[in-house]
Amino acid sequence: MHVPVLLKEVIDLLDPKEGEFIIDGTAGAGGHSREILKKVGESGKVALVDWDKRNIENLKKEFSGANAIFFNANYAELPGLIKDGNLPKADGLLLDLGFSSDQLAGSGRGFSFNPPAGGEPLLMTYGDESETLEEFLRRATFSELADIISRYGEERYARRIAEAIFSKKSAIRNTEDLAAVIRTAVPKSYERGRLHPATRTFQALRIYLNKELDNLKSVLDSLEEIIKPGGRVAIISFHSLEDRIVKSAFNESAKKGRLKILTKKPITASLEEVRNNPRARSAKLRAAALI
Numbered sequence: 001m002h003v004p005v006l007l008k009e010v011i012d013l014l015d016p017k018e019g020e021f022i023i024d025g026t027a028g029a030g031g032h033s034r035e036i037l038k039k040v041g042e043s044g045k046v047a048l049v050d051w052d053k054r055n056i057e058n059l060k061k062e063f064s065g066a067n068a069i070f071f072n073a074n075y076a077e078l079p080g081l082i083k084d085g086n087l088p089k090a091d092g093l094l095l096d097l098g099f100s101s102d103q104l105a106g107s108g109r110g111f112s113f114n115p116p117a118g119g120e121p122l123l124m125t126y127g128d129e130s131e132t133l134e135e136f137l138r139r140a141t142f143s144e145l146a147d148i149i150s151r152y153g154e155e156r157y158a159r160r161i162a163e164a165i166f167s168k169k170s171a172i173r174n175t176e177d178l179a180a181v182i183r184t185a186v187p188k189s190y191e192r193g194r195l196h197p198a199t200r201t202f203q204a205l206r207i208y209l210n211k212e213l214d215n216l217k218s219v220l221d222s223l224e225e226i227i228k229p230g231g232r233v234a235i236i237s238f239h240s241l242e243d244r245i246v247k248s249a250f251n252e253s254a255k256k257g258r259l260k261i262l263t264k265k266p267i268t269a270s271l272e273e274v275r276n277n278p279r280a281r282s283a284k285l286r287a288a289a290l291i
């Protein structure tokens with residue numbers, strides 16, 4: 001069961017009010033949307049967007065009220081969705097980046113390096129239109145692999161891992177095989193046992209296949225097409241690559257007088273929240289209001 005991260009802090013900053021229109025660009029299991037829907041009430045509206053169609057199917061079952069609308073789409077397409085759907089610009093936009101714990105736990109999408117026995121298919125994609133991991137591995141060169149693992153995973157053993165994956169390509173049939181191959185490529189003392197050896201490589205491949213950083217940059221570039229003046233944007237990121245992009249886009253727009261930053265420093269989870277929900281450990285929340 002997915003537990004929403006920084007829920008109170010998100011609601012405080014996004015500040016959804018009775019009658020407002022809010023977009024949850026990464027609705028997932030609806031943890032944040034549930035609270036937002038309560039705040040906007042019957043006279044308001046929430047657009048629940050998720051790229052993974054299974055999430056949208058589940059959300060439709062739970063949120064059947066007239067004040068919820070659903071989009072199975074990439075949040076990078078929001079400007080087009082608003083125009084084509086004749087929707088107004090929003091009073092608020094939330095992005096809670098990455099994947100949910102439900103997608104990790106046996107969703108069949110291959111996001112987890114701890115999959116059920118037998119592993120999961122080599123997909124790692126939210127939507128069905130993206131190139132899958134299996135397709136990518138078939139065409140990838142050694143240097144492409146090493147570059148992706150180093151750049152998006154910030155993995156110091158990127159070359160060794162890429163070599164292992166490249167040389168055993170044809171024997172890697174599922175995520176269990178992939179995690180095992182990665183384990184053979186790193187020293188036994190990897191991260192002093194604090195991190196699973198496949199963590200960074202899986203993160204890198206997922207970011208690459210779903211173009212996660214490009215999607216984030218694209219939505220940050222088009223905030224004015226999505227949010228009305230005075231509207232708020234709140235973004236939760238889970239690794240430094242994403243947080244850096246959010247921070248510098250907010251700073252640049254603030255310098256141009258386009259938005260006001262509401263979080264001087266990123267907001268992080270309390271010790272108590274991290275104790276109850278370890279996923280919150282690396283979460284960073286930044287928010288801004290459009291001018």
Ligand SMILES: C[S@@+](CC[C@H](N)C(=O)[O-])C[C@H]1O[C@@H](n2cnc3c(N)ncnc32)[C@H](O)[C@@H]1O
Pocket residue numbers: 002003004005025026027028029030031032033049050051052055073074075076096097098099100126215
């Ligand atoms: C961390 S979860 C969100 C959890 C949600 N806030 C909750 O409390 O239940 C991130 C969600 O974003 C979705 N996602 C990832 N990239 C996306 C994108 N580019 N566009 C739309 N949804 C995306 C994933 O499928 C996942 O369901």
